Amino acid sequence: MAEGLLVIGAGPAGLAAALAASDAGMAVTLVDAQPEPGGQIWRGQWSGEARGAARAIFADLRRSAVTLRLERRVIAAPKPGCISVCGPSGPEQLPYDRLVLATGARERFLPFPGWTLPGVLGAGGLQALVKDGLDVRGRRVVVGGSGPLLLAVAAHLRAKGAHVLAVAEQAPRHALWGLAPELLRRPRLLTQGLGFLGLPLRHDAWVTRAEGDAQLRRIHFRTPSGTQVVEADLLAVGFGLISNLELPMLLGCACEGGRVTIDAAQRTSLPHVFAAGEPTGVGGVEKALAEGRVAGLMAAGREAEAARFAPEAERGRAWARALETAFAQRPELRELPEPSTILCRCEDVPVGEVQSLERGRDARLHARCGMGRCQGRTCGPAAEFLFGWAPGGPRLPLVPTTFADLVGGLSDPEQP
């Protein structure tokens, strides 16, 4: 009998996987770095008011036998069948027979002059701050970058009283028409789109510069009709989402094109290891829920049942691919940074210090680009876009960890 499922990530995909497997009788442990389940998308809804799909799922979770291990970050995978996490009570090793990787996604940042000024935030980052209580009433905000998140963030900021001056979407309008056939199959998204009506959306538009002394004051952005300059208090900027692949790569799962390679049943290249949600392609909640359900059922050995949901998961992946094409970064964005523009924030490495180097490893070794606290999670994807450098593989520990906790996380109970 199958038992002992470990799910990494308590966003929609991880929750769906955990609940599906738990319903099928498996012992399930669900791990997340945040103090509450819900991931980025349902942030604050576990202790606050849950809406839509989150309401039913949280209710199911409260009734379920799923063991929640929150505020725990994965630090290592010391041996097959074991993940080390670190939380408020120190390091723990979590053994598993089956593993679901639902590690989510993070924002992609591309450097432009002024992007490190106080007042310039990630689009998702600002939304998270607002969900956690940041007051944006009356603040003048520009939202820029690319992807469906921009409109959602702008609508959320507007609803919270911010004055949204512009939403600068770098993708051309015609590229977005490519989404129309998929959109028509997704009436819920169309309804959601109604909430975006009236937002000052500009296509073919992107922020070229943020200015200010100690704080953001002015934003320059390019539009088809020329450069515009606006005075603003906040700039929320993000160039889509990128899958969190550090743990899948550390485990040795095959990855390609920024995604974990999976089959139609969410199986990765490693036996008994499944992936669901953003790691298999950034496609949002519905894809994550469908994939999570398939992964959870597969982990529980309910293959026939899983197969019933597989087509919906596949439609989710088709949507993810369509989004990636529609919101592909335009080449002009490579021209934005100046030599003095910071590329690696942890180590203060400007673009000019690395742009003549041949390979990413040279930049890491000779300019410390990506060698700081975040270990290239931010500048790695930017350097990949700017210079075509493949990011370095993940290094232990996956997050900064004290020596004491690392020793605990690496200890082998069988070989003291």
Place this chain on the structure above:
Amino acid sequence: MIPDVLIIGGGVVGAACALDLAEAGCRVHLLEAEGLGGGATAAAMGHLVALDGSPAELDLCRLGVERWKALAPRLGTALEFDPCGTLWVARDDEELALVRPRCEAYQVAGISAEMIDARHLHEVESCLAPHLAGGMRVPGDAVIYPPAGARLLSEAAHRAGARIETGTPVATLEPGGVRLMDGTRIAAGAVVLAAGSASREFLRHLPLVKRKGHLAITDRHPGFLRHQLVELGYLKSAHGSDADSVAFNLQPRPNGQLLLGSSRQFGDDSPELRPALLRRMIHRALDYVPGLAELNVIRCWTGFRPTTPDHRPLIGPMPGRPGLFLACGHEGLGITTAPATAALLTAQILGRSLPLDPAPFLPSRFSELAHA
């Protein structure tokens, strides 16, 4: 006659050779398969240390450290040269008893060294555990950032007229030159093989094995540490032939980061971290510096050092292969001894007077090479 010299390998040793040979008037062409300083150089801690595994080793180290000190102002601040000195730490009285004769041996070799008793140990380095017995301070030792060392030496060589080519793998050695992967043949009066562990790809019978090491680096804690700390038992690990060994070695980086070593493994050619060995290495460090426990590690990695059976490098002419010279197999002392290796090899290639006794480093000391 001054020959054209082709150097295979852009690590710290190849780069140091390029600089000396170019300044001696040779037309130098350095070929690096990937990027500068990315091999064993990047796996090194960058400790410029006088190590006394043998009088010959100590002599090579002394010359290396001396030459680095002279080079540092020329190479610039990116070298991150830090004259922090080394504090060798004794665990117990048995180890401390070894310090006095060791100090004397250093002084005979012209290297300043002083004994530190238990009482003064904490004044010298307050983070050390209270139970430690004392130590030996070598104030002339220093630290550099090794990949920068390889790059800056290459740039200096380039200014002296050397041609530095990266991303250019050599396929084979040929009489009077080399053939590149793309089929191009390059002729040279002398070829220097300075490709570290990869040197065996060109000469199968070289007595070189890869010895794997683990390293860990913390986030920034300026002021935590002043000296490079090494346990007195380090030589036992470095020169022993145990399959797996660890020895405490902690280094302050100029930006406040702390770099922790060391481990040694034979017979493990995978770059993967070995949790059990990493754990042993950390436990060892906590014995000496308990306060490390609460500092954050941001990255652990491994690297390979090319090791010879007697732990001394191969420096000099390759028997039976006229025009071919070796500068490889430096194990953990490649950074310290790179400029000394370059001085010795340059004198050997040009037939000039030698800066030290070459015999302990000659490839011909190994019978499998002598009869090649």
